Amino acid sequence: MGNPLRYILTGGQAGDVPQAEGLIADLPGDHLIADTAYDADRFRARLDELKMMAVIPPNPTRARLIRYDAELYKERHVVECFINKIKHFRRIATRYEKTATAYLAMLHLVGTMI
Helix, strand or coil, rough: CCCCCEEEEECCCCCCCCHHHHHHCCCCCCEEEECCHHHHHHHHHHHHHHEEEECCCCCCCCCCCCCCCHHHHHHHHHHHHHHHHHHHHHHHCCCCCHHHHHHHHHHHHHHHHH
């Protein structure tokens, strides 16, 4: 439990939401737990189409706050723990690898080690 199912590599300046639809394509599940960065109307609409409940805290700048299951959201700590663990590997944290293929290979390798 807690290991990533998919990765999409992007530039450091790329946002999270544009990759989100590709990450969830064809994945089974009833809920999607994500942080506030994924609180976008378009992404929420896509989750509705897929019959997935969004467990995403609303962005505080929203005019109308959207309710979410705060208890279920606590499960997101698994993702944060994984990210914290891989950052202990200097090659990952500093993006030492020169190519996306090499970086992805290191992510897979580290993922199998933890």
